[in-house]
Amino acid sequence: MFVSTAGAVSSVFLLMSSVPLFVSANGAGDAGAGLSTGVLMLGTVLAEPLTPRWTRRFGPRAVTAAGLLLLGVPSLGLWALAAADSRAFLPVLALGFVRGAGLGIVVVVSTSVVADLAPEGRRSEVLGVYGVVVSAPGIAGLPLGVWLGLHVGYGPVFAAGALVALLPLAATPGLPSRHLDGVAHGAGLLAGIRNAGLLRPSLIFGATTVASGVMSTFLPLAMPPGQRRWAAVALFVQSCVTPVARWAAGRHGRSAALLVPSVVLAASGLALLVRVDAPVVALTAAALFGAGFGIAQNATLAVMFERVEREEFDTVSTLWNLAYDAGIGIGAVGFGFVAGGFDYRVGFAVTAAVMAAALVPALLDRRAARRA
Template sequence: MTAICELPTARLVDTSFAKVLAMVFGSGLSMYLLTSVVPLYLAANGAGGIGAGLSTGAMMFSAVAVELLVPRMLARWGYRVVLGLGLVLLGAPALVLLGTAALPVVLAVCVVRGAGLAILVVGAVALVADLTPAARRGEALGVYGVAVGVPAVIGLPLGVYLTHVIGFAALFVLAAVASLAGLVALIGLPATAGGEEQHVRVLGGVRRSGLLMPSLVFAAVTVAAGISVTFLPLAVASGKQSMVATALLLQAIAAPAARWVAGRYADRVGPAKLLAPALLLAAAGAGSLVFLPSPVAVLVGSTCFGIGFGAAQNLTLTLMYNRVDRNRYGQVSALWNLAYDGGWGTGAIVFGIVVSGVGYPIAFALTAGVVAMAVVPAVRACGV
């Protein structure tokens, strides 16, 4: 892979790109407002830690299933129709939670929202790659990462905080509106991909094209991400929820900032050289939660994990796009998001089961170990 030393100075964020950023901001806010709140909602109504893990897992595994279909949907119906469907599926079901906290219904809502999330993340990332020049792809994906990450900065801590201020019902309405408002941003976006999309299965040719190992490496770090946002509010005593909100805020700020910085440097030195250090930092951050309920461990660990996680997002995605032709961008987007959501959902479900037997410190130590093990294949597969 050849590093790019001189980058074009042409304007990166044009009108179409700005509309994509506006859309992903709204949908991201819808997702992150409820990411930690739905587990709290279930726990408050007697579902416990297993119910909390199932809610996150249901959404993410639904996303995994639908992500396999999105490249074909984009090829058949185009960006505007498919992304519009995703916005509706992500936003509207949140209103169902106004009427019930029954676990089967909540899980069904999570499944539908997961389908909407899958459509949005795969379609938006593919569209960003399609709209921007290859020489500035890392930077473009970094800017996209900021637009996705800012809602996390706002939504993760704000959702937890607002449960005590305006209640669950108002939050559900706010999450629905945030996603549905993104429909306006679709006006004027390209209807179809700039290149003819290759009709390949999402998992077709993954090993031969060098996409398998970056996907697995990224999945390892997303396991810890799903665990932290789902269980950190439950692992800390109720009187210290302000500390949890602060920790989630620091993590949410660090991730998009690191994603943008990593993209800038990846365009110059190549993403492979930066991936292993990012994973080590994420592992250290996840491991610090062993020392709960220490405020220093929680706050510093969340920040370190946010930096490592954000950098890993950009570096793995850039690396994968650099290894394929343009007509396989949809496949790369789907595959990367499969790793994201699959790891997130697996981590939440398995952690919910493990923690009931061994407690939070040991469970968080095992989480850090999973991330740390990914360093070895990252070094081997990425040529560092």
Template sequence: MTTISTRPAPADTPAPGRARPRLLTAAVLRLYLLDLAAMSGFYLLLSVVPMLAAERGMGGLGAGLPTGVLMFASVAAELATPWLAARLGYRRLLVLGLVLLGAPAAVLPAVTGLGGLIAVSVVRGLGFAIVVVAVGTMVTWAVPEQRRGEGLGLLGVVAMLPAVVVLPLGVWLAHRVGFVVVCVAAAVVVLAAAPLVPAVRGAAGDTVGSAGSAGAGHLTGPGGPALLRPVVVFGVTAVASGVVVAFLPTAVAAAVAVPALFAQSAAATAVRWLAGRYCDRRPAAGLLAPAVVLTGAGMALAACTGRPAVVVAGMAVFGAGFGLAQAASLNAMLQRARPGQYGTVNAAWNAAYDVGWGAGSVGGGALVAAAGHPTAFAVTAAVTLLAVPAARRARR
């Protein structure tokens, strides 16, 4: 039996004929530029650091460990960011995050041992987490509430562009001009964004600056389950995403993996923005169940590794589902949260993303080793679809 949600549409939905408030204010544009610079510096080195470790004879463990440590440090810092913001304010904290993410990149070429590489990765992971949570929270406050879903969807587009363009560019540059140039460029790109932070002013900027010290908020209490259910559902889809990113390139030929991953990224980016616009007019939690179904269906199609067209189509379906899950979960939490909880909501959502991605990489690796890629993908699809009842409950 289909459950009909009785939750009304957001109260701030503009009446027919009423002009919608401006989305791209100076404060919002500066925050988008900040995020673009930070993500560019992050993705520029994401594949370069393992290459650097391998070149210096650190072996397979040395090549993979820095990235794993970076993500672990990111999760820890994401959960602590609202607490830090309550004491420092989001502007000061964002400057600190940019420095922690950017400055250590410049010293990477001088690092010779695995311990030093891990230390640099930990510091950069802390900075990365602070930046993504701080920018997400500041955008949540800076955009007009009537267009918050669209504004966050555009932030997702901005964050994905470096993954599509800068990630392969870093590898290409490392081969052509060397590690020193790439590492210094990553540091410069990130640190050059720091002067933009004090300029995030105006009405939205004043709110951003003061709200960070008003308290971090909590996701516990009488309304806690309503806030936590969407992020748990999203975490399940993030596990599937971790499996895709880690193991699709080894499951099929490069001629199939490249268009499949592009289709996944393009679909996720487009659908996240469109779903954000939808969430400005309707309760976002209603999209969670379709998101899980699409994600699981795409994963099931990807299990047909011997059929290239099916794999590419499956990745497009998967990307649409994952982009829908991203927008639906974050907006569902924000629609139910108080302004003082926005920082904690963004922290919990980003932590679920990173934990799910890591769990998918580890769990998927065990499945691939035991049963092969098609079985691993099929099992992941089945586990993902088990979250449909939870997604339906999250609508209430």
């Protein structure tokens, strides 16, 4: 499961910042760059609620393999567009939508399977390790995609994204062929949304992922052209800090107590990006945001699993991944229009305000936990 997930997210991270740069360089502008990420996440969000049903019917092995194919084959289509020096924008969006569906399938299956296999008393710690597996590819993927796109060309980036998604197909025979009995029947996504104990951490995490979509899509574009090499460095810093923070949060164990600090750290990092033209400030912002984002990833997921029975793990996995991917898409698209109408600094300030608003559900969750 780890191999398949690592391949899927490696493909996504490689293209997460390079595709917006590609479409922007081809004349789509900030709005087009945001849409390229937004449509990717739209495909993910639409596939995620359906994945538990597909998994129950076809099993984790077949569904994971399908997800990897949906990620890898469209990446070859992007490579073909770059090789033909095409400036067509709609095919990029269509291919991104399919890639997003593949991502949604893989992450929902993997999160549910890992949570079910984890020992009851060590679930937070195991999820922290899983978080490192999911986040570690971003250490190289995000900055490498930017650097290769600017210095080697976008075609090789897209080809690499296809390769890392398709190679893990060789490992899928080792996955379970049938859905695990313990997570076969959940109450469903709507029931999860109506559960305040699940909705609050979902809102908190969704706010941090809005900022993540902004960072990965627009940080390279927001920095002055002569300083864009620093964008790759800043994304590298964020990508290094995030998995370490996620692992440390898993070791901490008291996940609910980490929700407020995660919001404060992430919002502080976004607020600093109003000085995105200063490389040292941008690097500091990336480190702060990476820490808050990593803590939020583990704390929200662990809290949500703690609040349901085992048969509801599919619901938690779907709801958490929806918050992740919808937030990234909303952040990228919304920031694109704000930056197009005003400038990048205004966009970063608005994003920081959205992050700060997540303190409301975080504080409400803390109060509810103390009463319980």
